[in-house]
Amino acid sequence: MSEVVRLSFSIEKALNGKLEELVRASRYKNRSEFIRDLIRSKLVETEWKKGEVAFGTITFIYDHHYRGLSDKLIELQHHHHSEILAATHVHLSHDLCAEVILVKGKASEIREMSDLIRQQKGVLHASLSMSSTGRKLQ
Ligand code: NI
Known part of the structure; x- marks a missing residue:
């Protein structure tokens, strides 16, 4: 300690x-x-x-019946593939899906990805969580 x-x-x-x-x-x-x-x-x-390297998660819930949404969400994630460490999909109900994306990279890129996901029609909720030790992550 x-x-x-x-x-x-x-x-x-x-x-x-x-x-x-x-x-x-x-x-x-x-x-x-x-x-x-x-x-x-x-x-x-x-x-x-300051735009330094950050680590976090983007959690979101969406209606997979919403026309074109699943394709759009996949496209968005591929555009930001270098910031994505892992992604998990959970089928919450007949209509709803939840995803948790584990991210690490430039903070501005991660925030942009999170904002774009949140703005899609059919996405009911999205939250960005960030974490750090207080020292620089590389
Ligand atoms: Ni699903």
């Missing part, structure tokens, strides 16, 4: 109340864990903004 530094900082009482609420509502054991994850999230966000 890396060296741990003990910090002390000041915030307004009301803001501290909000922090306590957030920690209680989450599953974190304490404020330190909560703040550590908050910092990591901010680092990931910054990395994505």
Whole structure:
């Protein structure tokens, strides 16, 4: 485990109340864990903004009966084949399919792929999740 530094900082009482609420509502054991994850999230966000290499998943649900949609989704993924590590398809019901795409690559390319999937008619929901250690991924 890396060296741990003990910090002390000041915030307004009301803001501290909000922090306590957030920690209680989450599953974190304490404020330190909560703040550590908050910092990591901010680092990931910054990395994505700078267009560095990112790792994540795109999860989406769609109606496979929607005309031309399945072909369009395959075409989109082939266009971004260099960012896709793996893809899983689940038949959720008679009409609905879910896919999870594991991605790694330039953040802007991954975001573009996720936005394009989300914008297709017949796609009911799409979410992009990003992850990082806080160090540069290559
Ligand atoms: Ni299916």
